[in-house]
Amino acid sequence: MKKLVLLCFIVVFSSHFYAQETAVKTTKSKTEASAKKAKSDADKAKADAKAEAEKSKKAADKAKKEAANVKNTTDKEAVKAKKEAASSKNAAKEATNAKSTASKEVAKAKTAADKAKKSAAKSKTLKETNEKAPKVADKVTGEYNGKKVYTGPKGGKYYINKNGNKTYIQD
Numbered sequence: 001m002k003k004l005v006l007l008c009f010i011v012v013f014s015s016h017f018y019a020q021e022t023a024v025k026t027t028k029s030k031t032e033a034s035a036k037k038a039k040s041d042a043d044k045a046k047a048d049a050k051a052e053a054e055k056s057k058k059a060a061d062k063a064k065k066e067a068a069n070v071k072n073t074t075d076k077e078a079v080k081a082k083k084e085a086a087s088s089k090n091a092a093k094e095a096t097n098a099k100s101t102a103s104k105e106v107a108k109a110k111t112a113a114d115k116a117k118k119s120a121a122k123s124k125t126l127k128e129t130n131e132k133a134p135k136v137a138d139k140v141t142g143e144y145n146g147k148k149v150y151t152g153p154k155g156g157k158y159y160i161n162k163n164g165n166k167t168y169i170q171d
Helices: 002-017 022-085 090-127
Strands: 139-144 147-151 157-160 164-168
Touching: 022 090
Parallel strands: none
Antiparallel strands: 139 147, 147 157, 157 164
């Protein structure tokens, strides 16, 4: 019993010697609270980025489905137009025109789907890093050997060659 009372007194008196540590602990708890808040904000931003990516992915899938539907309907229209073409030459011209416009619409729908996917990926990378700046398109300033001449952000002039690469021009 004496040992227990003695131990209690030691604990009570030892807490008075370390009274200044409470200020440090409160500072620590404040920094821990701010760290937790920053982590929760980061988690929230990450969740928002994921939601945005999912939304863009759904839009891309929807655009692909629409492209497939357009292709199916245009194929049906092309077959129908070919049947009518057998009866007259004008109908044949209309069928080829319908098929070409249909293929153009399919191409547009595919590019729209690809753009949606790229924008989803781009928005994901922009939200995660916050360091990338959007690219500025170069200006068309003239023509060189039948090709468009572009001027870059630092004043360099170039054109796109047949391989799709930039070829710089010296003035």
